[in-house]
Amino acid sequence: MAFTALDVKKLREMTNVGMMDCKAALTATDGDMDKAVDWLREKGLAKAAKKADRIAAEGVAYATVVNGVGVVIEVNSETDFAAKTESFLDLVKNLAVAVAEQNPADVEALKACTYPGSNLTVTEIMQEKVMSIGENMQIRRFSRFAENTSVAYVHAGGTHGVLVNLAVEGDIDATEIGKNVAMQIAAMGAKYWDKSLVPQAEVDKEMSVQLALMDNDPKMAGKPAQVKEKIAAGKIAAFFKDICLLQQEFVRADLFKGDVAGYIADAAKKLGGKVTFVDAIHYIKGEGIEKKEENFADEVAAQIAGAKK
Secondary structure: OOOOHHHHHHHHHHHOOOHHHHHHHHHHOOOOHHHHHHHHHHOOHHHHHHHOOOOOOOOEEEEEEEOOEEEEEEEEEOOHHHHOOHHHHHHHHHHHHHHHHHOOOOHHHHHOOEOOOOOOEHHHHHHHHHHHHOOOEEEEEEEEEOOOEEEEEEEOOOOEEEEEEEEEEOOOOOHHHHHHHHHHHHHHOOOEOOHHHOOHHHHHHHHHHHHHHHHOOOOOOOOOHHHHHHHHHHHHHHHHHHHEHHHOEOOOOOOOOOEHHHHHHHHHHHHOOEEEEEEEEEEEOOOOOOOOOOOHHHHHHHHHHHHHO
């Protein structure tokens, strides 16, 4: 029995299995949809697809540099236990290599890439990993820097992945500078990299807040408007130090006392060169993913009840 592209699409929607596997299933069963579903189940692929409904909010945020290309990637699993297995970590590292070497446009493109060291696609390898590890896994996001000098930092085994991109002048090694800046990012969580990137509307709002605070302060309310505005402007400088990386106080006071921009300039000068912060990417594992709260006892009871049917 013949089948069409629409049949392949339908089977994919029914099973959440990849297009190529669905096509193979329909070919093997002469286009019989029900038999194709059974074929996928027998191959273990439909079981993997069923796991895709479960929320994956654990995993790792990982950063690395591959042949000069900086990559930061987040791959999620259902449990922290699975995320710490050698198999999962090996998957993440190889996905980063694929991003660096094959430059996929997005996550879907990455899934179609050839998995490093094999003839299989990333999707096919991930299906195998799901079966062996026994949990849903998802590639959530990735970024890469192909230009300049990138420095990677992974905090606490993958809770944070930071990639710092620097323009380096002179024959110097800026790795330590980049790592210290990356650690600052992980520790302090800057909202913007530089004060020049803060939207004017946000600055104006903060200015209004500071003026209102003085208007409501009996000791300040009677002061001239220009005095209040000057004081408020000083408060804006403190505002930038709170939310902007380069204006933040550098946390490694043992190395440098001052802001991050000052540390970068000072450290580069001591090495005999010049370093300029260009950009950075900061991934926090599971950030923004709504974790499903479940009662473990109820979950186990439900599984037992299902097994008795």
